Amino acid sequence: MSTQRLNGRTAFLKLLQDEGVTHVFGNPGTTELALMEAMSDAASIKYVLGLQESVVLSMADGFARASGQLTACNLHCTPGLGHAMGALYNARFSGSPIIVTAGQYELGYGLLEPMLYEPLVPIAQPLVKWAYEIQRVEDLPRVVRRAAKVALTPPFGPVFLSLPGSILDDEADLSLGHRTRVLAHGSPTDHDLDDVVRAVVQSRSPVIIAGRELAEQDAFEEAQTLAEMLGAPVYHEPIPYNTRYPVCHRAFMGDLTRNQKKVHETLGQHDLLIVLGADLLRMSAYNETDPMPNDLLVIHISEREWELGKNYPTDFAIRGSVKTILNSLLPRVDVGLTIEQRTDAQERLELMSKRNWTACRSQFLSSSSLSTNVPIAPGFLAQAIAESVQKNAIVVEEAPTLAPLLSSVLEVNEPRNFLGLASGGLGFGMGGAVGAALARPGTPIVAIIGDGSAMYAIQALWTAAHLDLPITYVIANNRSYRIIKERLVAMRGTDRFLGMDFTKPQLDFVSMATGMGVTARTVDDPSSLREALKSAIASGKPSLIDVVIDPGVQKA
Structure with missing residues (x-):
């Protein structure tokens, strides 16, 4: 050399x-x-x-x-x-x-x-x-x-x-040498695949958890094909790493959530759990209810071997590229399904279409009566964001209280167009939006950040202004750590909110943003919210909208 x-x-x-x-x-x-x-x-x-x-x-x-x-x-x-x-x-x-x-x-x-x-x-x-x-x-x-x-x-x-x-x-x-890339797209043996296919085609009520690796490996098409073949409902894994699965697909039912009791009830209706590139039920706060039902057959495909069989017995733990393995499984499953099973799958899909994510979203949007609430209702903010974000935009989300509402209305179908909080620790969103804007030049970035989350990394506004990036920061400002208040009431039965309010003095996000070169405004009137969002996003400039929302639970 x-x-x-x-x-x-x-x-x-x-x-x-x-x-x-x-x-x-x-x-x-x-x-x-x-x-x-x-x-x-x-x-x-x-x-x-x-x-x-x-x-x-x-x-x-x-x-x-x-x-x-x-x-x-x-x-x-x-x-x-x-x-x-x-x-x-x-x-x-x-x-x-x-x-x-x-x-x-x-x-x-x-x-x-x-x-x-x-x-x-x-x-x-x-x-x-x-x-x-x-x-x-x-x-x-x-x-x-x-x-x-x-x-x-x-x-x-x-x-x-x-x-x-x-x-x-x-x-x-x-000698600088040259780079090495490891090709890690192997597939199981035919014998192992046959065992998996046998379990799949014998199921009468399968369910799929869609994980981050589907987005990372561009495997949405394969996952959708499997869901339609089996008539299997699809849920996002509980952690909002990325898009995970197209929300508009007819088999998509929504986020699985991190509520152990609800997860247990949801999965308990099925006889086979297929986990595609996801963590197997990574939860948050402790609950005595185990999210995994007893005796549920599990097929788990992931490139992360540590996740396979980590917390729950897994009947088929398959390490490898979920895209590659699905491409090997799909033709085998197709051959193995009977006419009766195909008919049953289509009937399940038809029933799902009446209560899937799209149907629930439509019902929420048509029945919402939150547009006149002052302070602005979090649900109305989520709705206004969903109606204002362009389809090609990247959404960065770090607003813990708003997140469940947002996931029920925000239409994101592209693999890398949503970035959520992967670890649970606050501080990613403000800077993460800057990185996303640099990775995808010219793409509008909408960063939905809680007021508490924003203060972990408010300095990112300077870099956004310095580089003139097309980022709209939407601060969901409830003047508190609202999610901690809600958990204190729900889990401890008390409303003694010590160290959870930002009211003396209140945080002035407009002054902080303008002081770092970012155009900013406060919105406390629901009638001006949509215009403010659409105008900021369309500007293609760094901007911040401080949205004053309902603080939620208060002391009795």
């Missing part, structure tokens, strides 16, 4: 470019100076400045989720990595292929325990697929190539590299 004389900082950026990285999201500090010096010469990589490290990593997460491509972010030593840990936790669950780096002091200098120093690898290790601190500049090509390979090998996920300053400044004759 040919070699060239390079310093570490230049080699690192050349390697990123060759791996397909187009953006580095960062917040620089002293330990990153060598990298920032070289960044100006990396013409094909755009440096995106964020004003706090959690925002930076959320931007990278949003970019990776909206594009499905490798990206990178650079943090500032130990405090920077610490700031970003919540966002890294979210990226872990969303399966985002990100090369996360942090500047580190020169090798050996850490012995003196200077300011900002701690070993970085042990901090990052629990939340990434691989973590390593580079020890020699000669190892840089091997390390970066491995990092990209690991991040992009299914299941995708973030990796972490600690970059000592001495490595970035050292020079050596380096």
Whole structure:
């Protein structure tokens, strides 16, 4: 292999470019100076400045989720990595292929325990697929190539590299090599597939849980074909990673929810559960009711082997690409179904069409009487958003109280046009919208963010304004952590709301937004809501609408 004389900082950026990285999201500090010096010469990589490290990593997460491509972010030593840990936790669950780096002091200098120093690898290790601190500049090509390979090998996920300053400044004759991609689309043996098909065709009442991997692998068509063959209702998995399944398909019944009792009742009506690229019933708060009915036959297909049989006995646990495996299963299932079974499947589909997601949405929209409520009713806000968002827009959602209402009316059918909260920890949405806008230039982004959620990462507004991105931030402002209030009443039987209100003083989102260069307005009149939403989205500019909504449960 040919070699060239390079310093570490230049080699690192050349390697990123060759791996397909187009953006580095960062917040620089002293330990990153060598990298920032070289960044100006990396013409094909755009440096995106964020004003706090959690925002930076959320931007990278949003970019990776909206594009499905490798990206990178650079943090500032130990405090920077610490700031970003919540966002890294979210990226872990969303399966985002990100090369996360942090500047580190020169090798050996850490012995003196200077300011900002701690070993970085042990901090990052629990939340990434691989973590390593580079020890020699000669190892840089091997390390970066491995990092990209690991991040992009299914299941995708973030990796972490600690970059000592001495490595970035050292020079050596380096061979940069070339990239490696692991093809992981294998299929089970014919014998195993035959066993699965036998279980499928013997079922009289199958149900499907559609998961994030369907969207990530562009497998909607295959999943819809299976649902129609079997006459099986389809539910979104409980975690809103992405679109998961087209909401307008006639077999789609809605979100499964994270209410254990309701999930148990829903699944208990069936004799076969087919899980396609989803977690198997990942829930939230504890409930004594187990969501999984006893004796329900389970077929689970996922590229994430850890999820297979993790919490519940699984009769057929199949590791691999859900798209590839469905393409192997579908012709076998088609051959195995009798005429009577096909007729039964069509009859079930006809019955479903009267109570599926589309039917329920139509009923809600036609019967809604919330348009005059002041403060604005959350259901009316969800309805107005659903009617204002263009079909090609990307929706980023981080509004916990509004989310169930939004999922019942928002029409999203494209795989990467919805990004929700993957981990449950707040802080993704504000920065994630910036990353999504950069991943899909020219696409309108509508970010629906709770007032509490927005304050975790409000600095993202500056980057949106700085880059003049077409993002409309819709703040669902109930002046509180409403979801915590509701859970306190429901789970603890008390309305003593300590530390849950933002009223003394109230948060002024318009001033915060305009102070960072984003056009903003408050809407508290339901009659002006639709016009405000449509105007902001159509502008193609960064904007914020502070929507004053009903605060909900109050003290008695």
